[in-house]
Amino acid sequence: MGEEPAPTRWSFEDFKSFWDDRFGRKKDMNKETPNNASDQRANVTNGSVKRSSDLAIYEQYENQGVRTEVRQAVISDGPVQVIQKPLFPPFESAEMRNLAEALSRDIIRGSPDVKWENIKGLENAKRLLKEAVVMPIKYPKYFTGLLSPWKGILLFGPPGTGKTMLAKAVATECKTTFFNISASSIVSKWRGDSEKLVKVLFELARHHAPSTIFLDEIDSIISQRGEARSEHEASRRLKTELLIQMDGLAKTDDLVFVLAATNLPWELDAAMLRRLEKRILVPLPEPEARCAMFEELLPITPGNPDISYETLVETTEGYSGSDIRLVCKEAAMQPLRRLMAVLEARQEQFQEEELPEVGPVKPEDVEVALRNTRPSAHLQAHRYQKFNDDYGSQILVN
Numbered sequence: 001m002g003e004e005p006a007p008t009r010w011s012f013e014d015f016k017s018f019w020d021d022r023f024g025r026k027k028d029m030n031k032e033t034p035n036n037a038s039d040q041r042a043n044v045t046n047g048s049v050k051r052s053s054d055l056a057i058y059e060q061y062e063n064q065g066v067r068t069e070v071r072q073a074v075i076s077d078g079p080v081q082v083i084q085k086p087l088f089p090p091f092e093s094a095e096m097r098n099l100a101e102a103l104s105r106d107i108i109r110g111s112p113d114v115k116w117e118n119i120k121g122l123e124n125a126k127r128l129l130k131e132a133v134v135m136p137i138k139y140p141k142y143f144t145g146l147l148s149p150w151k152g153i154l155l156f157g158p159p160g161t162g163k164t165m166l167a168k169a170v171a172t173e174c175k176t177t178f179f180n181i182s183a184s185s186i187v188s189k190w191r192g193d194s195e196k197l198v199k200v201l202f203e204l205a206r207h208h209a210p211s212t213i214f215l216d217e218i219d220s221i222i223s224q225r226g227e228a229r230s231e232h233e234a235s236r237r238l239k240t241e242l243l244i245q246m247d248g249l250a251k252t253d254d255l256v257f258v259l260a261a262t263n264l265p266w267e268l269d270a271a272m273l274r275r276l277e278k279r280i281l282v283p284l285p286e287p288e289a290r291c292a293m294f295e296e297l298l299p300i301t302p303g304n305p306d307i308s309y310e311t312l313v314e315t316t317e318g319y320s321g322s323d324i325r326l327v328c329k330e331a332a333m334q335p336l337r338r339l340m341a342v343l344e345a346r347q348e349q350f351q352e353e354e355l356p357e358v359g360p361v362k363p364e365d366v367e368v369a370l371r372n373t374r375p376s377a378h379l380q381a382h383r384y385q386k387f388n389d390d391y392g393s394q395i396l397v398n
Contacts, residue, residue, distance in 0.1 A: 114168035121289025156265035157282035158377030160322025177211035210255035318378030330369035
């Protein structure tokens with residue numbers, strides 16, 4: 001009866017000390033580190049010692065989040081201590097930290113390895129993107145005051161023209177923290193979590209600045225408000241929170257860019273268009289860009305010297321970059337189909353090293369591919385041009 005009852009809730013430190021006392025080496029209480037001593041002094045309130053097991057869960061998470069990792073770095077003058085930034089900023093509750101952990105999975109850790117040279121054509125779009133995102137990071141001295149960087153950039157145009165490729169090039173060239181966000185990242189089935197996810201997303205972006213938030217297919221997240229009677233209240237709250245967070249970016253000095261892409265720019269809300277200050281058209285490829293694509297995808301070899309790039313460029317007027325890739329893929333499939341027909345007719349099992357080589361692409365293969373592949377986005381090209389004339393960003397001087 002005189003035995004003291006066990007605590008009802010154990011922290012990780014309590015369990016570790018119990019394990020060391022029972023199965024491992026006992027801790028020498030006289031050799032107490034300064035960090036442990038400071039922790040004990042911090043837990044003494046009003047003359048009573050506050051056990052770590054008595055701390056609330058959110059306080060333990062907060063203490064873990066505030067801690068910074070100190071590592072040794074060796075430079076020419078000698079070893080010094082370098083304080084590494086924590087992964088998450090301090091949050092007010094464990095719930096917000098859990099949401100931040102879920103959003104951190106959408107951070108692109110490695111480089112997408114897409115450079116400006118890999119994108120054929122689109123010189124105007126690349127120049128505007130460099131001016132809006134790359135230059136403020138490389139030369140922050142010049143982008144102050146009235147010339148402060150644009151915080152919102154919209155890429156719009158027909159599908160398959162390279163909007164996502166441009167975003168990958170920004171992530172590769174700028175070396176910023178890149179958040180690849182879609183509707184599934186910030187939409188939750190739980191009431192109120194969608195707004196919290198948006199808030200946590202922008203807090204994470206400010207914490208890891210300079211950073212870029214890429215919102216792909218933004219029209220599915222923030223279409224025009226109030227027109228459809230079927231619009232749910234949760235959807236409206238999500239749109240409002242996103243607008244508030246984007247407007248709050250202008251009041252901070254952190255380099256946080258919102259890069260959005262859409263195929264339906266006329267369905268965006270007017271308030272979002274105001275916050276997306278740079279609106280860049282990504283048009284269908286021009287003849288020079290189409291010729292460069294064919295030269296890369298269908299190079300001239302000794303087996304196909306008769307392929308005429310000029311004819312291909314004239315025939316593919318109105319094709320997007322994705323359509324041109326499909327044409328080249330369909331043309332390359334024709335020799336493989338002929339070879340597969342021969343192999344199937346023999347009905348013999350070949351070893352992998354005994355299989356014959358695929359023949360070259362012939363001009364008639366390209367003609368068959370053009371007949372079987374039609375353009376997918378040329379019918380609304382005039383609509384994108386009209387939107388660009390009304391809202392788009394242009395380069396007026398060279």
